[in-house]
Amino acid sequence: MLASTKLPKLPRLLPVNLLLLLATFVATPFAGVADAGAADAGAADRSGSGRPNVLFLICDDLNCDIGCYGHPQVKTPNIDRLAARGVRFDRAYCQFPLCGPSRASFMTGLYPDQTLVRRNAIYIREHIPNVKTMSQMFRESGYFATRIGKIYHYNVPKHIGTSGHDDPYSWDYTINPRGRDKDDENLIFSLRPGSFGGTLSWLAADGTDREQTDGIAADRTVEMLKRYDQKGTPFFLAVGLFRPHTPYVAPKPYFEMYPADQIEVPSVPAGYLESIPAPARSTITRKKEQQNLDPKLARQAIQAYYASITFADAQLGRILDALDSLGMADDTIVVFTSDHGYHMGEHGHWQKTTLFENAARVPLVMAGPGIANGGVSQSLAEMVDFYPTLAELTGLQPPPSVAGVSLKETLQDPSRPTRTTALTQYESGYSLRTVRYRYTEWGDGGSGGRELYDHQSDPAEMRNLANDPAHTETVSELSKRLRKRVSAASKPPKGVKQISFRNDRRVPR
Numbered sequence: 001m002l003a004s005t006k007l008p009k010l011p012r013l014l015p016v017n018l019l020l021l022l023a024t025f026v027a028t029p030f031a032g033v034a035d036a037g038a039a040d041a042g043a044a045d046r047s048g049s050g051r052p053n054v055l056f057l058i059c060d061d062l063n064c065d066i067g068c069y070g071h072p073q074v075k076t077p078n079i080d081r082l083a084a085r086g087v088r089f090d091r092a093y094c095q096f097p098l099c100g101p102s103r104a105s106f107m108t109g110l111y112p113d114q115t116l117v118r119r120n121a122i123y124i125r126e127h128i129p130n131v132k133t134m135s136q137m138f139r140e141s142g143y144f145a146t147r148i149g150k151i152y153h154y155n156v157p158k159h160i161g162t163s164g165h166d167d168p169y170s171w172d173y174t175i176n177p178r179g180r181d182k183d184d185e186n187l188i189f190s191l192r193p194g195s196f197g198g199t200l201s202w203l204a205a206d207g208t209d210r211e212q213t214d215g216i217a218a219d220r221t222v223e224m225l226k227r228y229d230q231k232g233t234p235f236f237l238a239v240g241l242f243r244p245h246t247p248y249v250a251p252k253p254y255f256e257m258y259p260a261d262q263i264e265v266p267s268v269p270a271g272y273l274e275s276i277p278a279p280a281r282s283t284i285t286r287k288k289e290q291q292n293l294d295p296k297l298a299r300q301a302i303q304a305y306y307a308s309i310t311f312a313d314a315q316l317g318r319i320l321d322a323l324d325s326l327g328m329a330d331d332t333i334v335v336f337t338s339d340h341g342y343h344m345g346e347h348g349h350w351q352k353t354t355l356f357e358n359a360a361r362v363p364l365v366m367a368g369p370g371i372a373n374g375g376v377s378q379s380l381a382e383m384v385d386f387y388p389t390l391a392e393l394t395g396l397q398p399p400p401s402v403a404g405v406s407l408k409e410t411l412q413d414p415s416r417p418t419r420t421t422a423l424t425q426y427e428s429g430y431s432l433r434t435v436r437y438r439y440t441e442w443g444d445g446g447s448g449g450r451e452l453y454d455h456q457s458d459p460a461e462m463r464n465l466a467n468d469p470a471h472t473e474t475v476s477e478l479s480k481r482l483r484k485r486v487s488a489a490s491k492p493p494k495g496v497k498q499i500s501f502r503n504d505r506r507v508p509r
């Protein structure tokens with residue numbers, strides 16, 4: 001059976017090179033284990049366990065430029081069809097608009113001030129050595145947990161094909177797909193030549209979907225579903241696609257779906273930068289090569305982003321097709337999301353790491369047993385809620401450390417709200433989203449500036465009302481709510497050892 005998947009307990013901080021070694025060790029020998037498990041697990045007994053499976057699907061750097069979220073151009077027929085048989089959250093938010101911290105947060109159900117992971121390239125156990133992650137809870141309850149692609153932080157594209165900053169205790173089996181996008185890197189256009197992940201870069205690629213890293217991930221996912229179908233034990237299968245993260249690489253036909261001359265680039269009025277606090281200004285002016293981008297390049301970048309979204313959607317479609325054809329959809333909870341939002345020229349900014357709606361908001365669709373069949377929720381939701389939600393839907397007990405709340409009631413009846421606020425943080429800033437407003441404070445007690453946006457009249461968040469005397473009361477009320485949330489979100493998590501140290505090492509590079 002799956003006994004050899006057990007790892008020793010990890011009571012305290014391990015040197016990082018040992019963690020690396022563990023990650024490498026876990027990534028390969030388990031291939032044989034999974035094969036053996038699939039072969040000897042016996043006849044299908046999915047219902048016998050009494051617990052549904054979990055298929056966790058996550059894109060990297062995907063915002064809500066998605067068909068079922070009302071985007072007029074972007075084609076995502078497969079995410080749309082998942083939403084049509086599940087619940088789509090209109091107001092779901094990440095806790096930190098950057099890959100590593102966001103992924104550490106939702107996989108542990110802890111806020112970034114609890115995980116202490118507030119930048120990339122950190123192994124979660126450097127700071128919270130004995131945390132029980134979401135998939136670890138499933139493993140301990142008899143589920144077989146598999147990771148395919150990027151779930152914890154990976155440097156994209158550098159770490160494609162490796163385990164990146166994975167957590168080996170989270171999985172029974174891991175697969176690190178690597179496609180021709182890695183071999184084609186010399187063909188990729190970049191605003192900073194030779195640099196692909198941190199700046200705008202793209203390639204309309206030759207070849208087929210299935211030669212790309214995410215195409216291989218979809219193939220491997222379909223294989224795993226077939227094995228699971230025979231095996232019968234419940235599964236937690238997490239699939240992290242790399243697209244639409246930069247470099248925006250997708251086969252040519254996807255680019256042809258979005259002619260560049262039909263793409264509009266968001267514009268920013270003169271004097272806009274002076275209307276926001278200095279720390280907010282710095283989040284959107286940091287990358288010099290992306291400032292006042294040439295409109296032709298801007299249109300090409302948006303075309304490539306859209307192409308990458310539709311390409312990723314097509315891979316998700318192959319996974320969902322397999323789930324249907326294997327008859328597994330009825331006893332599998334499917335989650336679809338992204339690690340944070342993304343700017344494509346809004347506020348004059350590209351990519352992530354801001355406290356605006358564009359970077360904080362994530363797509364979130366859930367479908368399967370115990371979930372309403374088609375519905376849109378206006379409830380606020382946070383990514384830390386995934387862990388307790390999936391625990392409750394599968395009848396498992398999350399550890400007392402988990403800070404999120406279960407969205408189960410909203411999933412059963414999308415008109416019932418679970419949360420009234422959502423919290424996102426970045427650098428010295430904390431931002432609170434309510435149904436109507438976004439309110440942000442920078443620095444201690446707002447000493448670095450405040451922002452208030454009224455989504456009823458200004459969904460693009462272009463008019464900062466924080467200093468408008470007409471809104472003094474709203475600011476004061478939201479400030480109180482924000483402080484309360486920040487204070488709760490920084491409480492030491494129950495039973496989890498925290499190791500706080502200045503962590504500026506970057507390994508592996």
Ligand SMILES: [Ca+2]
Pocket residue numbers: 060061098099245339340
């Ligand atoms: Ca990301």
